[in-house]
Amino acid sequence: MKKKYSQCRSAAMIAGFVVLFALAAASALAAEKGMVEMITDVAKEKGMIGAASFDPQGKLMLPKDYRRWVFVGAPVTPNDMNGGKAAFPEFHHVYIDPGSFKLYQETGKFRDGTVIVKELATVGGKKGASGNGYFPGEFNGLAVAVKSSSRFADEPGNWGYFNFGGEGGKLKESARAQETAACSPCHQKNAAQDLVFTQYYPVLRAARAK
Ligand code: HEC
Incomplete structure (x- = not known):
């Protein structure tokens, strides 16, 4: 007891x-x-949306430290494969901010606040130590996509697009959002997921397959 x-x-x-x-x-x-x-x-x-920061006029500030983000892919569309006139004749190094990458791994979706940077590098040469190919030269451009339901409520997928120029290596410090017609339609029509070209980013595909 x-x-x-x-x-x-x-x-x-x-x-x-x-x-x-x-x-x-x-x-x-x-x-x-x-x-x-x-x-x-x-x-x-303070004008922050995820890893993006906006000035009081609504311009996006050039993201900092994006080269420490997650590198997802590097498509290259050289001139000599495009009749000498490629729209973007460079390597396109694409990065996503780490917080959004983590959530993408967990949910398979781009969260509100996702920032994706596409940094361009010229095709520098075609002969390398490992054989013939395309080898990156210098940086010469940078574009950014930011997903925000508050800032881009009327944009398809809530994505805002920005071009920081960069020919000759000099980037603008801030950039205004592009007109919808300038960027979004091609992304809407051709990108595999939520206006993002995941079909060209093996790191994102692998993240989602987990
Ligand atoms: C004719 C089609 C087309 C147009 C117009 C276009 N893009 Fe893209 N964009 C692409 C393709 C294709 C990719 C995939 C990566 C690559 O091949 O460069 C891409 C990728 C991107 C990415 C990386 C994230 C993602 O969505 O895959 C950003 C950022 C980007 N573009 C910004 C812009 C901006 C800014 C504009 C307008 C000034 C623009 N794009 C207009 C075709 C286009």
Whole structure:
């Protein structure tokens, strides 16, 4: 009888601990959520959308540190395969911000706030140590896509497109959003997922296949 009672008591204690632990975990989560909301509010005030930052005139600031982001692919459309007149005769190095990449791995979708950078590099030469091919020369351009339901509510897929120029290696510090007709239609028509050319980005395809 005595034994049973103490068993009962320790079971109750364990149950108590479980409840306490759950409560503590829940309040920690709530605090963290509150913190995240606070950070998000401050970020919004500062013109931040995910990894993108906008000035008060609504121009996108040139993203910083994008070369530390996740590199997803490098299509190349050289002149000599396009009758000497390729629209973009360069290598296109494409990066996605790490936070959005992580969520893409988890959900297979581009979250609100996704930033994708396409940095152009000229085709520098065709002979390399490993054989003939196309080898990158110098950087000469940069374009960015930002997905934001608040800033680009009327744009297809909520994507805003930006061109930072960059011929000769000099990029603009900020860029205005392009007209919808300039960029979006080709992406809408030809890109595999949500206006993004995932069909050319093996890293994104592999992330989604997980
Ligand atoms: C004629 C079609 C076409 C037009 C017009 C076009 N793009 Fe793209 N864009 C592409 C293709 C194809 C890719 C895939 C990568 C590659 O091959 O360069 C791409 C990729 C991108 C990416 C990388 C993310 C993604 O969606 O895959 C950005 C950023 C981008 N384009 C910006 C722009 C901007 C800014 C404009 C307008 C000034 C523009 N694009 C107009 C065809 C187009």
